[in-house]
Amino acid sequence: MKHFIKLIAVTSIVAFLSGCTGHVYNNERNCSYDYFLHPDVSISKVIGGCGPVANHK
Structure with missing residues (x-):
């Protein structure tokens, strides 16, 4: 039972973490970055590397 x-x-942790990653493009679609948990916490977003981003998809 312990192993189960x-x-x-x-399995739950892996499913949670894999569901919280993504890819975001800027408004001009010429720059993008990946994020791990949330786009606003990404280092690229914090330093403004791509400028304003489009909708998160």
């Missing part, structure tokens, strides 16, 4: 609980926990 560990398996469920690891």
Whole structure:
């Protein structure tokens, strides 16, 4: 039973983290960056590397 609980926990964590990644383009679509948990927490967004971004998709 212990192994089953560990398996469920690891699977849940991996599913959560993989669902929180993405790719964002700027308004001109000539620059993009990847983010891990949320686009506003990305280092590229913080330093303004791509300028204003389009809708998160």
